[in-house]
Structures are given as C-alpha cells and as structure tokens.
Amino acid sequence: MSTDLLLAELRDAARAELGDAVALRRRLHENPELGLVLPETQRAVLDWLADVDCEVATGGQTSAVVATLRGGRPGPTLLLRADMDALPLREETDLPFASRHEGRMHACGHDAHVAMLAGAARVLARRRAELPGTVKLVFQPGEEGFGGARVLIDEGLLDAEPRVDAAFAIHVDSSLPLGRVALRPGPILASGDLLSIDLQGRGGHASMPHLAADPIPVACEIVMALQSFVTRRVDAFDPVVVSVTRIQAGTTANVIPPTAHLLGTIRSVSERAREAARDGVRRVAEGIAAAHGVDAKVHLVPGYPVTVNDAGFAEFARGVAAELVGEEAVVDMRAPIMGAEDFSYILQRVPGAIVFLGARPPGEAGEPLHSSRMRIDEDAMATGIALHAAVALRWLHGAAKPA
C-alpha cells in the first residue's frame, strides 16, 4: 500500500475513534489520580482494552497497563508510551468535566495521552495481522516526580520478550497552536535535580551578631553566588539553570537563628553540564559558608536525567509527522525545554523520540501546562491517535525490511 493511502486511512480511523477517546479523556479528567497507584485510571484503561485484540498485563508495584499487539509476521518491537497521572493542584477551569477532586487536576494533559494511546490501540489492533513485529502500548503512572518509568524498567518493561527495540511518546502542549508537531533531535527536555542546603550557624541576640554565626547573610550570599557561578563557570551553549525556590530561617525580629535552609532545582541539557553544575553548587555553597564560619551540608537528590531524542528516530518521526500534518505544521525546536520527563529513562536504554503535539484552543492565548486554568482542544487528540499509529506502522515496516 502506498504511504499516502496508509496515512489517509489512519487519519480517517483516528477521526472515527475521536468521540470515544474524548469520552475516555473526560472520564479521566473528572477523576484525576496522583502518583504510582491510580486504580480508577487503570480501571478505565482496562475497560477500554477489554474489546481490543491484544495481550494485557498490569504493573507489579504500580497501576501500569501494558497492552501487547503481536503482529502476524515476525519483526522488531516498538514501545508507545502514555503517562497517566495528574498533579496536586486545584482546577480553576469552568469545564463541565472539571476535576471532582479538590486539589487534584490533570493539568499536564496526561488524560489526553491515555486516551490517544487507547485510540491508537484500537486502530493498530485492527491491522494486527499485517504488522511485521510487535507494538507494546504502555500506560505509565507516576510521571510527575515519582519516576514511574524507572519502576517499570526495573520490573522488566524493556527486557520482557519480545524485547523493546525503540520507543515513541507524545506530549500535548496547551500553548502550541492546534495541530502542530514540535520536536528536535538530541536533548529535548532537561535533567531536574533537587538541591537542598542546610546551614548550621550559631544563634544569638540580633543586637550582637558578632557573638553569633548568622546563617541568614550566608544563605543570601549563596543564592547570589550560585547565579554568578552559572554565568561565569558554565558554557553558555551548554546551559544550566539553578533556581533557589525556598529559603527558611528565623522566628522573630530580635533573634539570630542558628540554622537556615535553602531548597531549589538544578536543570541542564547534557550529562556533562549536569555533573559540572552539581560539583559547582556544592563547592560554592560549602566555600561561602566556610568563609563565614558556618557549616553547610549540601544535598543533591538526582531527579530525571536529560531526555535525549535519538537523531535517526527523531528524523524518522519528523518525516511521518510532516506527511500526516503537513510540512508547515512541523516545528523544529531551536532549543530544548527546561522541564524534565521520565521518558528519559526509556530513551537512555533504547533509541526513540518524544514529540510535542499542539493543542492550544484556537483564538486563545493558551495557558501553559501545569496551570490551574490549562485547557486543550480535544481535536488535537485525533492527530495524536493517528501519529501513534502511523509511527508504529511505518517504523515496523521500515525496520522489518529484508536485508
């Protein structure tokens, strides 16, 4: 079959799934769940897959669902991934299907990711006999800081037979115009490490600071010095962001407190810069504290690694997207985004790519992801379903070419 015909068929098939996919997305949107254990979300996915011709497995420690579509012919295995979890914030949209749970919201579009992958499962299952290889559709909990992908990998996600050869994911973007697909080869999202500094000084009377060891000016100096460190010691073309986002110290006006605590985040888009930033932050904080007779304990908690799109896979995915949505709707991202994503763990192990799908409602400015007013145009989901299916079919056929 010509690729034009295939893509036209997939576009129609995806469009036909849109109504059900929107209903599923709204069901999830009303009932957002947090973390690694998402029983309602898992139930919704299992309900959907009950009618789909595939093998279904569920996670061990998590509510993950893996649907395996074995093709009629042998070939490689592609993993398609949708994250499932919501965020701990109060929804402030007036949508009729707004969150029914105070303090929880699908503000990162993972509800749409689940529904798009569910739609793609149906589209691909109908073509199962013609698939030269296997598609594993992975519904993954705990993306928002819980490292769900890491847990699934530890449980054998990539090693279970048939072993995964490549991986693909889509993330909706509520501020990118509807229907656009944005991506880049190489780093596309940052690493995100947690920074915490405990300063131990000596408390005393605010009128006699020379008898104390005041941690507050030390904390302030560290914050400023970290910014100087970033601009003076980090290559401008291999960027690092250090943000101190919380400072805690003291109780009242006339007491010098004995301790101060700083909390923040370190972002980078290469493992080399990440290492250099972690070393530098430690050196700067400890050195400044020591200069003032205060003790600094620097804790660096490793978060998600840099998300790196494989150059070859990204080029392939770009080509499929261009055929599907038109060359003019493909956005070649100039730079990575400093957010972090646990799909990075999967891309450390197998080649693949994550792309952004524009879902900004036409005529609106577009609230960013993680905003309490974030909304998407659900029409984008038809493109997402078709893109998942097209990438899977084209990749299996391409990768399965006889030598």
Ligand code: NI
């Ligand atoms: Ni997200």
